[in-house]
Amino acid sequence: xxxxxxxxxxSWLQMTNVIETLLxxxxxxxxxxxxxxxxxxxxxxxxxxxxxxxxxxxxxxxSRDVGDYE
Numbered sequence: 895x896x897x898x899x900x901x902x903x904x905s906w907l908q909m910t911n912v913i914e915t916l917l918x919x920x921x922x923x924x925x926x927x928x929x930x931x932x933x934x935x936x937x938x939x940x941x942x943x944x945x946x947x948x949x950x951x952x953x954x955x956x957s958r959d960v961g962d963y964e
Contacts (some may be wrong), residue, residue: 909931909935912928917929
């Protein structure tokens with residue numbers, strides 16, 4: 895029987911609950927871990943925003959190119 899992979903990756907929302915708990919009730923190490931994870935989440939969010947902007951710019955550019963042929 896083949897092994898079955900089960901993805902148990904928590905959602906971003908679930909992680910915010912964990913991070914909030916670490917920041918309010920955690921020891922020094924827990925609070926440092928929470929801050930590190932918040933920074934990682936912020937970096938991912940910033941990257942997402944950059945990619946969205948690039949995607950929108952590409953679509954706008956292609957729309958202009960199509961308009962040149964009409």
